[in-house]
Amino acid sequence: MRATVIHAPHDIRVQEVPDPAIQQPTDVVLRVLRACICGSDLWAYRGESARQPGQRIGHEFLGIVEETGSGVNGFAVGDLVVAPFVWSDGTCAYCAEGLTTSCPQGGFWGSVGSDGGQGEAVRVPFADGTLVKLPAAAASDDRLLAALLALSDVLGTGHHAAVGAGVKPGSTVAVVGDGAVGLCGVMAAKRLGAERIIALGRHQARTDIARTFGATDVVAERGEAAVAAVRELLGGEGAHAVIEAVGTEQSMRTAVEITRDGGSIGYVGVPHGSGTGLDLGVMFDRNIALRGGVAPVRSYIPELLPDVLSGTIDPSPVFDLTIGLDEVPVGYKAMDGRTALKVLIKP
Amino acid sequence: MRATVIHAPHDIRVQEVPDPAIQQPTDVVLRVLRACICGSDLWAYRGESARQPGQRIGHEFLGIVEETGSGVNGFAVGDLVVAPFVWSDGTCAYCAEGLTTSCPQGGFWGSVGSDGGQGEAVRVPFADGTLVKLPAAAASDDRLLAALLALSDVLGTGHHAAVGAGVKPGSTVAVVGDGAVGLCGVMAAKRLGAERIIALGRHQARTDIARTFGATDVVAERGEAAVAAVRELLGGEGAHAVIEAVGTEQSMRTAVEITRDGGSIGYVGVPHGSGTGLDLGVMFDRNIALRGGVAPVRSYIPELLPDVLSGTIDPSPVFDLTIGLDEVPVGYKAMDGRTALKVLIKP
Numbered sequence: 284m285r286a287t288v289i290h291a292p293h294d295i296r297v298q299e300v301p302d303p304a305i306q307q308p309t310d311v312v313l314r315v316l317r318a319c320i321c322g323s324d325l326w327a328y329r330g331e332s333a334r335q336p337g338q339r340i341g342h343e344f345l346g347i348v349e350e351t352g353s354g355v356n357g358f359a360v361g362d363l364v365v366a367p368f369v370w371s372d373g374t375c376a377y378c379a380e381g382l383t384t385s386c387p388q389g390g391f392w393g394s395v396g397s398d399g400g401q402g403e404a405v406r407v408p409f410a411d412g413t414l415v416k417l418p419a420a421a422a423s424d425d426r427l428l429a430a431l432l433a434l435s436d437v438l439g440t441g442h443h444a445a446v447g448a449g450v451k452p453g454s455t456v457a458v459v460g461d462g463a464v465g466l467c468g469v470m471a472a473k474r475l476g477a478e479r480i481i482a483l484g485r486h487q488a489r490t491d492i493a494r495t496f497g498a499t500d501v502v503a504e505r506g507e508a509a510v511a512a513v514r515e516l517l518g519g520e521g522a523h524a525v526i527e528a529v530g531t532e533q534s535m536r537t538a539v540e541i542t543r544d545g546g547s548i549g550y551v552g553v554p555h556g557s558g559t560g561l562d563l564g565v566m567f568d569r570n571i572a573l574r575g576g577v578a579p580v581r582s583y584i585p586e587l588l589p590d591v592l593s594g595t596i597d598p599s600p601v602f603d604l605t606i607g608l609d610e611v612p613v614g615y616k617a618m619d620g621r622t623a624l625k626v627l628i629k630p
Numbered sequence: 631m632r633a634t635v636i637h638a639p640h641d642i643r644v645q646e647v648p649d650p651a652i653q654q655p656t657d658v659v660l661r662v663l664r665a666c667i668c669g670s671d672l673w674a675y676r677g678e679s680a681r682q683p684g685q686r687i688g689h690e691f692l693g694i695v696e697e698t699g700s701g702v703n704g705f706a707v708g709d710l711v712v713a714p715f716v717w718s719d720g721t722c723a724y725c726a727e728g729l730t731t732s733c734p735q736g737g738f739w740g741s742v743g744s745d746g747g748q749g750e751a752v753r754v755p756f757a758d759g760t761l762v763k764l765p766a767a768a769a770s771d772d773r774l775l776a777a778l779l780a781l782s783d784v785l786g787t788g789h790h791a792a793v794g795a796g797v798k799p800g801s802t803v804a805v806v807g808d809g810a811v812g813l814c815g816v817m818a819a820k821r822l823g824a825e826r827i828i829a830l831g832r833h834q835a836r837t838d839i840a841r842t843f844g845a846t847d848v849v850a851e852r853g854e855a856a857v858a859a860v861r862e863l864l865g866g867e868g869a870h871a872v873i874e875a876v877g878t879e880q881s882m883r884t885a886v887e888i889t890r891d892g893g894s895i896g897y898v899g900v901p902h903g904s905g906t907g908l909d910l911g912v913m914f915d916r917n918i919a920l921r922g923g924v925a926p927v928r929s930y931i932p933e934l935l936p937d938v939l940s941g942t943i944d945p946s947p948v949f950d951l952t953i954g955l956d957e958v959p960v961g962y963k964a965m966d967g968r969t970a971l972k973v974l975i976k977p
Contacts, residue, residue: 377891382917385891447919535910544724544732547921554910561908563882563901570729570923572794574894576914 285630286402287611289340292330295612300339303398303406308354309372311410313364316422317432318344318400319602320614320626321368322462323553328615331555341401341628342368342392343435345417345428349404357411363422364414366400366407367581368392368436373412381582386412400435401611403630415584418592426599429627430591433467433598437625438587439580440551441467441528445475447549447574448524452476457513457521457541458498460528461489463601463625464551466496468526470596473497477524481516483509483537489624492600506537513541521546527575528552535560542571550575602627632977633749634958636687639677642959647686650745650753655701658757660711663769664779665691665747665975666949667961668715669809670900675962678902688748688975689715689739690782692764692775696751704758710769711761713747713754714928715739715783720759728929733759747782748958750977762931765939773946776974777938780814780945784972785934786927787898788814788875792822794896794921795871799823804860804868804888805845807875808836810948810972811898813843815873817943820844824871828863830856830884836971839947853880857887868893874922875899882907889918897922949974 286300303312318341326332327340334340345365348358358364371378371386378386388409393399398406407413415434421427441464450456456472458465461484472480473496481500482493490501502512514521521543527535530552538548539562550573561573590596604623606614608630617623633647650659665688673679674687681687692712695705705711718725718733725733735756740746745753754760762781768774788811797803803819805812808831819827820843828847829840837848849859861868868890874882877899885895886909897920908920937943951970953961955977964970 380892382892385916545727545729550914554914559906559908559910561906561910563906563908566920567897567901567923569732570926572919572921573913574919574921576917579917 284403285608287340287399289327289334289338290336293328295328295340295615297609297611300402303404305350305352306406307408308352309409309411310352311348311355311358311407311414312350313346313366313405313407314349315344315400315403315405315630316346317428318628318630319432320401320611320618320628321436322464322618325615325619326553326555328619335395338395339393339397339399339402341399343432344400344405345432345435346405347422351410355410358414358416363417363419365417365431365434365584366405366414367439367584370408370413371581372409378412381579383579383581384577401628403608413581415588429599429602430597432627433601434580434584434587434591436580437463437467437601438470438598439583440464440578442471442583442587443578443580444468444526444528444549444551444575445471445524447547448526449547449549450475450477450524453478454524455479455517455522455543456524456526457481457483458526458528459483459534459538460552461486461493462528465526465528466492466601467598468528469493469498470496470598472524472526474590474596481513481522483513495600506533509537510540524549530555532556532558532560536562539565539571544569544571547572547574551578601625605629631750632955634687634746636674636681636685637683640675642675642687642962644956644958647749650751652697652699653753654755655699656756656758657699658695658702658705658754658761659697660693660713660752660754661696662691662747662750662752662977663693664775665977666779667748667958667965667973667975668783669811669965672962672966673900673902675966682742685742686740686744686746686749688746690779691747691752692779692782693752694769698757702757705761705763710764710766712764712778712781712931713752713761714786714931717755717760718928719756725759728926730926730928731924748975750955760928762935776946776949777944779974780948781927781931781934781938783927784810784814784948785817785945786930787811787925789818789930789934790925790927791815791873791875791896791898791922792818792871794894795873796894796896797822797824797871800825801871802826802864802869802890803871803873804828804830805873805875806830806881806885807899808833808840809875812873812875813839813948814945815875816840816845817843817945819871819873821937821943828860828869842947853884856884860888871896877902879903879905879907883909886912886918891916891918894919894921898925948972952976
């Protein structure tokens with residue numbers, strides 16, 4: 284089959300690789316119908332996250348079950364399914380608690396020896412614990428497929444941030460980061476009943492999406508000016524709930540400064556750089572909590588899926604460029620250069 | 631009157647100061663019946679927290695109302711009352727939310743221009759918002775007075791840590807710090823239903839108290855050896871809830887390392903030093919939350935007081951040395967040299 288392989292920073296190629304095959308009774312082989320490129324893939328693309336030459340890449344995909352291992356009970360050939368961005372066994376204590384990302388048997392698509400999502404097919408370990416079935420009719424609905432693909436990462440990650448930030452009915456919310464995760468954080472906050480949602484971002488195409496997702500205000504300033512602007516909007520106070528969807532020292536510093544005393548930062552931006560951006564003295568004096576991390580999106584799919592299917596929420600506008608598999612290198616360039624927000628792949 | 635004054639690091643004196651008097655209609659003047667020395671007072675004593683020469687000190691006290699301003703409604707002369715370690719107006723949005731430490735009109739005993747608790751009397755601003763009435767009969771019960779005095783700080787602070795750490799029935803808990811706050815954290819965790827409570831500490835007199843307060847296990851090791859010991863006790867995992875009651879970079883690092891994936895650190899140790907001890911990459915991968923800060927103990931007193939009065943919980947053993955007011959400098963030396971755990975003052 285053909286799949287995306289990362290050879291070195293900025294050297295991403297689509298090439299022939301071995302066809303996936305059932306290795307364990309709990310495996311499924313899945314034909315990819317839709318995949319996409321994640322902001323976090325760019326860290327590998329830029330060489331800021333280490334990869335071994337020849338690793339696959341891509342961790343967001345949905346598709347059709349093509350073959351099932353003898354121990355798979357929940358899926359049959361032909362099923363339309365979505366995969367979260369890590370696989371998990373579905374039976375351990377962490378999976379039972381909903382923290383599927385801490386499953387001892389879990390793993391990340393594209394890690395050494397595993398398939399990545401940006402290819403024609405994927406061997407899925409622990410399919411019963413990992414995959415979630417979708418209605419077959421969705422396969423012929425382009426818009427809905429894109430919305431459902433967001434369940435593999437960005438929608439669940441935005442939801443995790445909103446949950447970590449403690450969003451509840453009536454909350455004031457501020458969202459740091461105007462990427463697909465930040466925008467999905469806006470959507471998740473709105474879904475959880477936030478009264479006021481301030482999106483921080485300078486790119487109007489993105490903040491326009493933020494508004495359609497539920498943002499009531501947009502702050503285009505950065506750094507100290509952004510802090511002042513948010514506080515002015517909130518009568519001098521910070522926001523009850525702050526979503527940090529970037530992962531840099533500066534973004535975390537901003538997040539701390541715009542959180543109301545007693546509020547929480549829900550952080551889902553993968554931490555980068557040596558500093559945390561956390562001023563613990565300030566957080567202590569003001570009782571600011573920090574909650575979040577890698578999102579156990581598998582656990583959130585059953586809650587979010589009905590709202591996506593009913594159209595109550597529609598994250599599909601985060602995809603602003605659609606390409607074929609052979610164009611994946613072009614897709615990375617477009618996201619790296621910020622000419623695309625999030626790239627959808629039709630293999 | 632006589633009160634404790636800090637002139638310079640290690641220069642604490644008990645001396646004549648002006649008698650407190652009603653300045654605002656909402657003031658009360660309180661005759662101190664019991665006060666004590668806090669571990670955080672030692673930061674000032676050691677010169678690690680700045681103080682202006684001549685500032686008062688001491689923020690934990692209870693006593694008898696001696697005079698009330700014309701606007702005070704909740705208290706009468708002769709009432710026995712306890713003060714939390716900050717005053718607060720009781721009427722602002724933060725006070726309504728229970729975050730009394732963020733009250734814009736609030737303040738800390740001993741700050742410039744205010745009385746400290748380690749003296750014969752105190753002018754209490756916003757008395758209706760600040761003070762809590764105690765049963766008059768307690769005034770003649772030495773043991774009970776000591777237990778009630780813990781409501782002014784250490785018991786409520788330990789409770790705040792336990793709440794921040796997310797302790798609930800069945801939780802596994804680890805407590806970093808064997809000072810009075812850490813010990814009260816053990817007590818609070820037990821009260822909230824923790825199933826297993828591991829106290830980290832090397833001083834047997836203190837860990838013995840921890841056991842009477844509810845600790846099921848004691849770990850005397852430090853650093854990496856402590857981490858290994860805690861994980862061995864918990865079958866290789868960390869604790870659901872970790873109480874950080876020290877405030878150093880090393881203690882926070884230990885706290886992160888002994889927290890179970892998906893667990894929380896409730897931190898109440900006043901942060902000291904330049905580093906936070908927080909490895910955000912580890913916290914991200916393992917979804918470890920950080921919650922806590924300066925404890926709004928005023929809000930916790932109504933919940934904790936009945937249990938102290940009934941004897942369900944008795945924090946009085948944290949006081950292992952009782953002195954008169956003139957001996958306060960000796961009390962600081964004893965706590966600084968760790969020959970006393972916590973010093974009770976009878977003015």
